[in-house]
Amino acid sequence: MRYLPKSPADREAMLKAIGLCSVDELFAPIPAEYRLSRDLKIPRQMAESEIVDYFRQRSRENGEGYTSFLGAGAYSHYRPVIIDSLISRGEFLTAYTPYQAEISQGTLQSIFEFQTMICELTGMEVANASMYDGSTAAAEAVMMAVRLTSRRSVVVARSLHPEYREVLATYATHQGMPLSVASFGDDGRLNLTEFEKLITPETACVLIQSPNFFGSIEDVAAIAEIVHRHDAMLVVSIAEAVSLGIVEPPRQADVIAMEAQSFGVPLGFGGPYCGVIATREKFVRQMPGRLVGQTVDRQGKRGFVLTLATREQHIRREKATSNICTNQALVALMVNIFMTVYGKVGLKELAKQNLAKTAYAAGTFSEHGKVLFAASPRFNEFVVQTKEDPYAINSRLLGHKVIGGFPLKKFYPELGNAALWCCTELTTRSAIDTAVGLVAESERSVRSPKEADVEEVTR
Amino acid sequence: MKYNPRVNEAVARVEGIANGHPYQPEKISQGALQILKTLSECLIEITGMDAITLQPAAGAHGEMTGLLIVRAYHHSQGRPRKKVLIPDSAHGTNPATAAMVDYAVENLKSDSRGMVDITALEAQMSEDVAALMLTNPNTLGVFEQEIHKIADILHAKGGLLYMDGANMNALVGKVRPGDFGVDVMHLNLHKTFSTPHGGGGPGSGPVAIKKKLEPFLPAPVLMTKSDGTLGFEYNRPQSVGRVRAFYGNFGMFVRALAYIQANGPDGLRQTTEDAVLNANYIRKGLEGTYDLPYSTPTMHEVVFSDKVQAKKGVRTMDIAKRLIDYGFHPYTTAFPLIVPGALMIEPTESESKEEMDLFIEAMKSIAEEVQEDPQTVLDAPHSTRVSRLDETAAARKPVLRWKPAV
Numbered sequence: 001m002r003y004l005p006k007s008p009a010d011r012e013a014m015l016k017a018i019g020l021c022s023v024d025e026l027f028a029p030i031p032a033e034y035r036l037s038r039d040l041k042i043p044r045q046m047a048e049s050e051i052v053d054y055f056r057q058r059s060r061e062n063g064e065g066y067t068s069f070l071g072a073g074a075y076s077h078y079r080p081v082i083i084d085s086l087i088s089r090g091e092f093l094t095a096y097t098p099y100q101a102e103i104s105q106g107t108l109q110s111i112f113e114f115q116t117m118i119c120e121l122t123g124m125e126v127a128n129a130s131m132y133d134g135s136t137a138a139a140e141a142v143m144m145a146v147r148l149t150s151r152r153s154v155v156v157a158r159s160l161h162p163e164y165r166e167v168l169a170t171y172a173t174h175q176g177m178p179l180s181v182a183s184f185g186d187d188g189r190l191n192l193t194e195f196e197k198l199i200t201p202e203t204a205c206v207l208i209q210s211p212n213f214f215g216s217i218e219d220v221a222a223i224a225e226i227v228h229r230h231d232a233m234l235v236v237s238i239a240e241a242v243s244l245g246i247v248e249p250p251r252q253a254d255v256i257a258m259e260a261q262s263f264g265v266p267l268g269f270g271g272p273y274c275g276v277i278a279t280r281e282k283f284v285r286q287m288p289g290r291l292v293g294q295t296v297d298r299q300g301k302r303g304f305v306l307t308l309a310t311r312e313q314h315i316r317r318e319k320a321t322s323n324i325c326t327n328q329a330l331v332a333l334m335v336n337i338f339m340t341v342y343g344k345v346g347l348k349e350l351a352k353q354n355l356a357k358t359a360y361a362a363g364t365f366s367e368h369g370k371v372l373f374a375a376s377p378r379f380n381e382f383v384v385q386t387k388e389d390p391y392a393i394n395s396r397l398l399g400h401k402v403i404g405g406f407p408l409k410k411f412y413p414e415l416g417n418a419a420l421w422c423c424t425e426l427t428t429r430s431a432i433d434t435a436v437g438l439v440a441e442s443e444r445s446v447r448s449p450k451e452a453d454v455e456e457v458t459r
Numbered sequence: 460m461k462y463n464p465r466v467n468e469a470v471a472r473v474e475g476i477a478n479g480h481p482y483q484p485e486k487i488s489q490g491a492l493q494i495l496k497t498l499s500e501c502l503i504e505i506t507g508m509d510a511i512t513l514q515p516a517a518g519a520h521g522e523m524t525g526l527l528i529v530r531a532y533h534h535s536q537g538r539p540r541k542k543v544l545i546p547d548s549a550h551g552t553n554p555a556t557a558a559m560v561d562y563a564v565e566n567l568k569s570d571s572r573g574m575v576d577i578t579a580l581e582a583q584m585s586e587d588v589a590a591l592m593l594t595n596p597n598t599l600g601v602f603e604q605e606i607h608k609i610a611d612i613l614h615a616k617g618g619l620l621y622m623d624g625a626n627m628n629a630l631v632g633k634v635r636p637g638d639f640g641v642d643v644m645h646l647n648l649h650k651t652f653s654t655p656h657g658g659g660g661p662g663s664g665p666v667a668i669k670k671k672l673e674p675f676l677p678a679p680v681l682m683t684k685s686d687g688t689l690g691f692e693y694n695r696p697q698s699v700g701r702v703r704a705f706y707g708n709f710g711m712f713v714r715a716l717a718y719i720q721a722n723g724p725d726g727l728r729q730t731t732e733d734a735v736l737n738a739n740y741i742r743k744g745l746e747g748t749y750d751l752p753y754s755t756p757t758m759h760e761v762v763f764s765d766k767v768q769a770k771k772g773v774r775t776m777d778i779a780k781r782l783i784d785y786g787f788h789p790y791t792t793a794f795p796l797i798v799p800g801a802l803m804i805e806p807t808e809s810e811s812k813e814e815m816d817l818f819i820e821a822m823k824s825i826a827e828e829v830q831e832d833p834q835t836v837l838d839a840p841h842s843t844r845v846s847r848l849d850e851t852a853a854a855r856k857p858v859l860r861w862k863p864a865v
Contacts, residue, residue: 002464002721002722002726003462003464003653003721003722003726003730003808003809004726004729004730004733004808004809005809005810005811005814006733006811006812010811010812011733011736013812014736014737014740014812015736017740017743017744018736018739018740018743019743023732023735023736026732026735026736026739026756026758027633027634027735028756029601029602029604029755029756029758030602030604030633030634031604031606031607031639034606034607034634034635034638034639035633035634036632036633036634036635036638039632039724039725039728040504040505040631040632040724040727040728041504041724042500042501042504042505042719042723042724042727043497043501043719043720043723044723044724045720045721045722045723045724045725045726046720046721046723048466048721050720051466051470051717051720051721052466052469052470054470054720055470055473055476055494055713055717056473057490058475058476058490058491058493058494059473059474059475059476059490060475060490061475061487061489061490061493062475062476062479062487062488062489062490062491063475063478063479063480063483063487063488064474064475066483066487068480068483070480070482070483072482073704073705074480074481074482074705076478076480084472087657088468092657092658093463093468093655093657094460094463094655094656094657095656095657095658096460096656096658096659096788097656097658097659098658098659099792100779100780100783100788100789101845101848101850102780102783102840102843102845102846102847102848103783103788103840103843104658105844105845107658107659112859112860112861113861115859115860116860116861119860125860126859126860127859127860129659130660132516132517132520132661132703133516133703133704133705134704135701135703135704136516136520136702136703161704163701163704163705164704166700166701167700167701167702167703167704169700169701170527170677170699170700170701170702171559173700174527174530174559174560174561175559175561176561266472266477266478266710267477267478267479267480267481268471268476268477268478268479268709268710269476269479269480269481269488269491269705269706269709270481270704270705270706270707270709271516271661271703271705271706271707271708271709271710271711272516272660272661272663272708272709272710272711284857284859290659291857291859292859293853293854293857293858293859294853294858294859294861295848295849295850295852295853295858296848296849296852297845297846297847297848297849298846298847298849299845299846301844301845303845303848304848305848305850305853307850307853307854307857307859308854308857309854310854312551313519313551313552313554313555314550314551314552314794315551316551316555317551317554317555317564318554318555318557318558318564319558320551320555320558322555322559323519323522323523323552323555323556323558323559324517324519324520325517325518325519325550325551325552326517326518326519326647326649326659326660326661326662327517327659327660327661328516328660328661329657329658329659329660329661330655330657330658330660330661331657331660331661333657333658394484395484398484398486398487403480403483403484403487406482
C-alpha cells in the first residue's frame, strides 16, 4: 500500500481506541445490500517502475518526435526550466486553497502579482486569479456583460475559435441568451458594416477574438466604437497570449477573456490551461472567480487575502456571479513565473521572433499555395489554401514526421481546401523549408482526396 | 489533504504526454486516447455507473455539465421541469450551478440526525422537480442511510438522483453510487484521486451517468473505431454541447490514472478504510472536548462545533488560527452552514497515527487555553509573519493590483 503510512498494529490500536473490533463496523451505516463484497475490476496494483514504463509507452504512441505546425488555440512555446522547478515545490504544488491567509502569503502574493501583470499586459484595471481556460472565460465574460447591461442577446464573431463558440452556445442555451454570428470579410477580419446591422437594442455584448482564429489582428478600436455607440459591451478573447508582447492590447474592450497557455503552460493534449478575465474596476463586482487583494494585518503590516467573496458561490449560493470554485491556481503560477522570467523586454523580443518566423513561413508558402487574408496584419498564424485536401497533404507530411496545419474544412467549409498554420519561436527555418517543400510537391501532383490514407487522419 | 504522489508529476512530464497537441491527428494520439479510455473505464467501475465524460475542468464545472444532462434528459421526455432540490448542508456550488442551468433552487431540510428529512422530501417531491442534488456522505461526513428510499421517492415521480461525488474518499472500493440509485454524478480528481491541490487548482470534474443519459453527454465522446483504434465521435445530435475547448484537463487524467494504478483494487479499498478510520479516531479523541452536534456515525470527515468555546468568546476561526501556532493547517471553518461555528475535520488516509495523536493533543491543549487564557487564542496566530489580516478593509476598498508609486 504505497501511500499509506499506517502499520497493521497502528490500525489495530486505533480501532481499539475507538472501541471497535473490525474496520467493517465503520462501514455499518451503509446498508449491507449496497456494500461491495468483491474487488473493483481495475488494473492490479503496479510498481512505480511499471507505472513509469506504462506512461513512457503511451508517450511513444503520442506524436513523440514530430515537428508540428499546429496552433489553433494551443501554442508550442519554450518553457523556461525554472517554471517546473518552482511549481514542484511542495509549498505551491500541494498547498490548499489560500483560505487561511497567515500561512498562504506566498500563494496569495503570487496571485496578486499575476493579477498585476495581466492588467499591465491587457491594459485593463482588474484581473481575476484565473478561470478554467480561454473558452469558459469567454462564456463567463459574456454572462458578466449580460448581468451588467440587463440585456440578453449576444453577437459573436465567426472568427472566434470555433470550439469557444460551441462552449458559449452550451452556456447560453439555458440562460435565454440568443446568439447571432457575425461573418468575416475578404481580409479575414470582422465585416464591420454587416456586423453593425446585427447589433440591436437588446444586444448585451459583442464577442470577438484578436488575433482571431485565422491569426489576423482585428481593428479593435473601430469595433469598440461601433459597439459602444449602441451602448453594448465589447468582450475580446485572446487565445495567443504571446501576441501581447507586440500587438497593441485591446484596451478599448470592456472585458478581456484570455487563454494564457502560451505563457509557459505545456500543450498537454489540451489541458490544464489557464483562463483569465480582466476588466474595468467599475465592473469588478460582477466579475466571476477568485480575487486577491492587498490589506494590512493588525500590526499594520502589508499582506494579502482572498477578497470580494460576496460575489462567490460559497457566500451567495444561487445568487453568485458564477458557480466557479476551484480555478487553475498552479497553472496561473506557471504563467506568472513565465511573465516574470521574460519581463517587458523579453516578451517583446519573443513576440518579434514569432512574427519573423511566421512572416518567413507565410512568404515561402505563398510561392506554392495561396495564403489567405494576406492584406490584414497577423501574428503567428496564417491560412494556406491548396488545390489538394489538407488532410491528404497532412497524411503525407506525417510520413516525414511533420504535423501540418490544422485543416479548416470542418469549421469553415466556405474556405475550401484550407489549413491554419502556426509558427512560433521554436519553429526552425529548416522545418519550415521542409514543410513548404512537401506541400509544394503535393500541389504539383494532386491526388484524389478519397484515397485510403486520407481517412486515417480525418478527425 | 491527500498525499500527492511525485511519480504522478514525473509521468505527466514525459515528452509525448506533456507536449501532445490537442489537434494532432488521432493516428498519432493513440497514447493519450488510451489514457482517456483506461481512466474512463476505471472511474466507471469505481462509481458503478455506465458512461462518463472527462471534459469538465473542475467539480463545479462537472456539476454544471451534470445538470445540463439532467435538463436535456427531461427535455427529451417532454419538458425540462422547473426546480432542483438541494439539502441545506450542501456546498455552495450546488445552488450556484442550478441557477446557471436555469433551475429554481428549493432548499431541503436535514433531520435531527443530519440526514435528508424523508418526510420533507416526500412532501416537496413533485413532477416539477428535475433532480435532487445529494452529497453522500454529506458534508457532515454522514452517510445517507435511507438512500434507497431517497432514490425511490425521486424515481417514482420521474426525477433524477444527482450525486455530488466531489469527495469519494469514504466510498471508493467499498460502495458504488451506481448501485444505490444515483443517475448522474461528478467526481473531483484532486479531492479523491490525488492530483495536486496546487493552491486552488487545477481540478478536473468527470461526470459519470447511467445508460439512459448517454445520448446527452458533451461532445466529443471517446470511441473505438472499426479498425480497433481510438478516436473521438463528434456527431452527437442529442448532446448538451461542448463545455470546454479540447477534451478537459488531460494532465490531471494522467495523474489520477497513475494513482489508481499505484493502488490497485486492494490499495484503493485500504485507502478508503484508513480515511474513515482516521476520521473516527479524531472524533473519538476530541469528543467531550468539542461539541459534536450530530452523533450519527462518521465516515471520512467529522464536524464539531465551537458551542463550548463560544461561551468564552472564542469561535471556530480563532481555534483554527491558534492551530497554526501548533504547526497544523487548520480544518475547514464555518461550513457546513447547518452547524453554527463548524469545525470540519478531514484527516484523509495520508496522516499517520503519530500525526493524529499530535493533532488531538493540540486541539485539546487549545481547548484548555480557551478556558484558562482565551486571549491567547483570540490573538492567534503568534508565530506567523502576518496575523489576522483585515479582510473587511480589503473588501471595502479593494486593492487588486500593484501600482508604481507616483
